[in-house]
Amino acid sequence: MRLAADFPSTTRDDWRALALGVLRKSGVESDSPEAALGTDTYDGVRIAPLYDAGDLPELRAPRAPHRGWDVRQRHAVPDNEAVLADLESGVTSLWLAVPVEDLARTLDGVHLDLAPVVLEAGERTAEAADVLLGLGASVRGNLGAGLGGDAVELALRCAAEHPGLRAIVVDGLPYHDAGGSDAQELGCSLAVGVAHLRALTAAGLPVEAALGQLEFRYAATADQFATIAKLRAARLLWARVAEVCGGQGVQLQHAVTSSAMMTARDPYVNMLRTTLACFAAGVGGADAVTVLPFDAAVGAPDAFARRIARNTQVLLLEESGVGRVADPAGGSWYVERRTADLAARAWAWFQEIEAAGGVQDAGELVTARIAQTRARRDDDVAHRRFPITGVSEFPDPRERPLRPSPARSEGARSGGVRYARPYEELRDLADAQPERPRVFLATIGPVAAHTARASFAANLFHAGGLETVSSGPSTDPEEIARAFTDCGAAVACLCSTDKLYGEHATAVAQALRRAGARRIWLAGKGSHEGVDATLYAGCDALDVLRTTFDDLGVVR
Structure with missing residues (x-):
């Protein structure tokens, strides 16, 4: 059946001709719709506006050898009641970062032959392993050892x-968490994995036994296609490493929702992320998934x-059936191309690390390269090219932030x-002031003329916790000035159309x-006498906010 x-x-050339026509009507002068409409990731992977069968790479990621995934909940506070409640309500494995002294108590009543346990004990991994192994001979999961320390001894014992x-x-x-890109995360993890293989x-x-001692942990973000491509690329890359080493290892993957993308403000949006x-x-294709709670x-x-x-995971598994299909993105022209391109960037980065002596000798190189990516992303966040809903975009100025109790401050994932x-x-800082800092919006002309830019300006100032007060529709300079005096602000922003700016902005x-x-x-662009600076889509919003705080006398 031909649908x-x-x-x-149609052909790609047909699409290109139509796309160019639309672009030119929009004022975009370009001979290439791919160049005009495409974007680049932090790794330099080009995201094209259109893909077809010609974009399929020769080498494709191996499918995950399973359907569904392990629902893995993280616990950093020793709370046996919470652990049992999770296991009785859909959680199938545990990720424990509790103190070693509390490990046995936390696992009291847990059937360790049914619920795998993954440890996170840092320098005390060997102690934690002894406690866990002392609880039963049929323990499953991972002891959580990292490079150095007792990793080799524990691996030999497990094997x-x-x-x-x-x-x-x-x-x-x-x-x-340090700000690295997807390719940097993948390349560094490959280098760490290879270092473990050498030691084991x-x-x-x-080799086969050594490969079987490793589990890989990756961040999953709200950029769904980036995450899909990253996990698929990781399997492709590790299969290549195993092949070169003379083995056939299938990468075991644990995906954790990104802590970097989480917000403390408007935290309920984190449920969507x-x-x-x-x-x-x-x-x-992750084998296990940890969803960080929305208030993490x-x-x-x-x-x-x-x-x-x-329940986020249970709903996706049981109600939506996401886990019923193996590699549902496989064969997608876009996903396959993006996977291959990301894998190529990650492999090149891995080779750089290896050429520098391996991950244990390339610390300065890794730190410097990740810092460059972080700086680029920071700049995008500041200019709101990297929007954060509820924080840099559409903040709620009336929001009351969640305040952690002393008990809740224990064990939170942080530091990145x-x-x-x-x-x-x-x-x-704005919340901490005796009175909320205020910015006056001088709305020039009728409502229809100033609403768009007044809303834009208010949204920007609200992102810093500043209150905005509007003058109401008017073109009378003295009336607007009186409203400014009455509101008690020290900073003003003109909001209107370019035409009305030309007529009234200076006065x-x-x-x-x-x-x-x-x-x-002035909300918009253009130079007018008496106006100190402009704010507009793509401006440095953080610089605008910090400047305004300084002008208002708020000490940062």
Whole structure:
């Protein structure tokens, strides 16, 4: 059956001609719609506006050898009741970062032959492993060892005595949390994995057995196609490493929703972010998924947040059936191309690390390269090219932030980059003032003329926790100046159309200056006498906010 049999055939050239026509009508002068409409990721992977069968790469990612995934909940507070509640309500494995002294108590009543346990104990991994192994011979999961320390000894012990247990986690989260790109996270994880293989095989473990001791952990973000491509590329790359080493290892993947994308402000939006990330992790083929609770940026989660986190996964698995299809994105021209391009960038980065002596000797190189990516993303966040809903875009100025109790401050995942933090720090500062700092919006002309730019300006100032007060529709400079004086602000922003700016901006700015305005902004572009600076789509919003705080006398 040919589904397109009744439609006329088209070619890429047909599309290009139509796209160019639309672009030119929009004022975009270009001979290439691909160049005009395409974008680049932080890794330099080109995202084209159109894909066809000619974009399929020769080498494709291997499919995940399973359907569905393991619902893995993280616990950093020793709470046996919470652990049992999770396991009784859809969670199938545990990720424990509790103190070693509390490990046995936390696992009291847990059937370790049914619920795998993954440890996160840092320098005390060997102690935690002894406690866990002392709880039963049929323990499954991962001891969570990293490079160095007791990783080799634990791996040899697992390989010999505990066939259902792995010893080592190759953790890509620190590279993601530091601000790294997808290719940087993948390349660094490959380098760490290879370093483990060298150590394990040097200790006498066969290649296949060494491969079987590793589990990889990656970040899943709300950019669903980026996450799908990353997990698929990771399997492709690790299959290549295993092949070169003389083995056939299938990468075991644990995807964790990104802590960098989480917000402390408007935290309920995090439910949407983590749902998208979880969906992408499942479609990308993750073996286990951890959904961080929506309030993870505030502190350790409460019972409601944990329930929503686990039910996000249960809904996707049971109601939506996301796990019923193996590699549902496989064969997509776009996904296959993006996977291959990302894998190529990650492999090149891995080779750079290896040429520098391996991950243990390339620390300065890795730090410097990730810092470059972080700086680019920070610039995008500041200019709102990287929008953060509820924080840099559409903030709620009436929001009351969640405040963590002392008990909830224990065990929260922290220490890395959070994209929303610069805006949230300003909002915290505004909240801490005796009276909320205020900006006056001089709305020139009728409502229809000033609404768009007044809304834009208010949204920008609200992102820093600033209150905005409007003058109401008027073109009378003195009337606007009186409204400015009455509201008690020290900073004003003109809002109207370009035409009305030409007629009234200078006079209104002069009246506001006489009334004591320390700085006068204009929403839009253009130069007008008396106006100090402009704010517009694509401007440095953080710089506008920080400048306004300084003008208002708020100490940062």
